[in-house]
Amino acid sequence: MSSNRDEPLAFTSTSPITVSDHLGSFHADPSTVSSSSHLGSASNSFQNDTFLGESSIGNGSGIGDAEYGFSRPEFRSGHLAGSVDLYDRHVFLCYKNPSVWTPRIEAAEFDRLPRLLSAAVGARKARMKRETRLTxxxxxxxxxTSNGDVLIFPDMIRYRRLTHFDVDTFVEExxxxxxxxxxGTPETLKGWYVFVCSHGSRDRRCGVCGPPLLNRFKEEIEILGLHGKVSVSPCSxxxxxxYAGNVIIFGSNINxxxxxxxxxxxxxxxVxxxxxxxxxxxEIVDWLWRGQMGLTEEEQLRSQELRLQLNGEANIERSSNEVIQRQLKDENTSSCRSQVEGLGCCQENGESCCQNPVLPGKPDNLDTNERAVKATTEKKKSSKKLLSRMNSGKGTFTRKVRARPTWLENWEREDTYATLAVAFAAVSVFVAYSCYKQLR
Structure with missing residues (x-):
């Protein structure tokens, strides 16, 4: 599975795609296609170069926007993730511009190059090692990006000036x-490539949403100084x-x-x-993410779920650690107090033998703290180790309470003097008595 994190911006050379300035003229409806759209020499690979009639829906404003644009009623009402069919290679044929694309440009009788290339790819699909999509x-x-150029992803190569005479050989080889x-000599593509669906003759929603997106990409690329690093082009x-506006971004990930x-x-x-x-x-923008080349629908869903879990746990971890630290501090304080008070003071003859007095005040509610810590540990496994360490008594701080002293520890200095005096007196009496007996 491909990595979920794309590589930060870093490029060594450029292969820019020029953004067309002819973005305002799209079909209002397939039925409005002028007969002049089919003019051109049948022997030429690039017929149908006449602009189709302009339409109000092509500028993304007014009634067109309300019905087919970003303000349409069903906009953002569907689930995006997992909506991309599995495929492994994307081939783009550079051919004229959206204003002259027929609804089925890959099957148009007078657009010979895209028609023949599409037919050759379809006829050889079973022999291809990789599932291939043509756009x-x-x-x-x-x-x-001249007419006839072919861009291939993820190979990141470009072939120049393909003609209808070369289609079969090109597809085969x-x-x-x-x-x-x-x-031809394949050229290595560098940087990022952005494609915006702007096929207005195929679907009005793309005809309305595509041009404003292209214009905004062009403006932001200028503002951010990304010319030669990020290329953008309308596509069929x-x-x-x-899901319009639809955007595909090709580039290298962190690997x-x-x-x-x-x-x-x-x-x-x-944008x-x-x-x-x-x-x-x-970083993937998950709330707009439809899917990824090379992944099945199920893999796309699992990939997004994993990203959301990791991102969520990263945020939860910071707050959980703070809660755990507070709970640990309260637990240690409460444990210290409870152990001192639980042992109590030994009382004998009205005197206390406790070496450390008990601080006034009631102990904290340990059950409440334990429940709070356990609730947090369900979200973070590392917290379980901390809770176990807390429950086992490790890491807690308690005051030492000395046991009751023995009779030897209670022996006072005065008692020693008295004993010595008695012994000295006894010795004196014994010596005096001995002297008395000798004198007799």
Whole structure:
């Protein structure tokens, strides 16, 4: 399973994807597609370069936003985690822009390159070692992402200028045999790659939500100085239009493995969080997280559950430790008092033999403290050891109470003098008596 924590921002070179400035013109409805959208030479790989009619739903405002955008009634009403189907490799074909993509760009009769590439991938899926997904992203001739360029994740490579003549050879050598396409030289991709579903002709929600997200990404990348480190591009249908805005982020995790994380219900206000937390700190934004490339639906759910448990326990641990320390302090104080008072003072002849007086006041309620500590230990296993140590008496502090002194310990100095005097008197009497008998 891939790591749940992505690597902090660190790049050595750049492979930027240019963000299109033509983000305001999307289909209002598939039925409104102009016949001019199919113009172009049938012998060319890049037909259908005419812009489709502009629509009010493409700018993410007004009625379009209320019905299909971030204010739509069902927005953020569905469960996100586990909504990504299992796949192991994502192939992006750079081809024109969303304003000219037909609803089924991969099957459009006059868009020969995406149609042939999609057909070749589908025909060879059974022979591929890795489950492969094909998506269209924006391409502009004369830029870093020209029409016909192919980006492959998690391989992090780019092939330049694929044409419809090369499709079969490319798919066979690169995607089936996991080799290299000899006519082209693979380029290593560096940094982070962000794709935003903006396929307005396929679903109106993506047509409304996609452009504002792209604009906000572009603004934040400029503000944070991430040009050449973070690349962003609109892409075609990726599944789950009901979760629009949909975003995929590819980059290396802390172990150097490339991961692809999917996010849903993303709004422009969430863009700074994704850039700062996911890309900047390598932390998953779980409340927007749909899933991850390479994981099954069950694994996605378990992965998120584990992250939430670890994050929750990290917060609980700090507060629990404070509670335990307070309980331990109270327990020690109460134990000290109870042991002194429990032993009591020995009384004899009206005199006390206790060496240490008992402090006034009632002892604390030990049962209450023990219940509080035990409740905390159910959340943290380490607390059980501490509670066991407390119950066994280790770590507690008690005052020593001396036992009753013996007759020898009670012998006073005056008693010694008296005894010596009596002995001296007895000796004197004995000597005097001896002298008296001798004189007779």
């Amino acid at each position: 269209i992203c924006e391409g502009h001739d004369g830029t870093e 690169v995607l089936v045999k996991d080799g290299e396409w000899l006519p 249908h990726i599944g789950g239009h009901k 150097g493995e490339v991961t692809g994380h999917w996010y849903g219900y993303v709004t422009p206000d969430d 700074p969080t994704l850039l700062e937390q996911h890309i900047g700190k390598g």
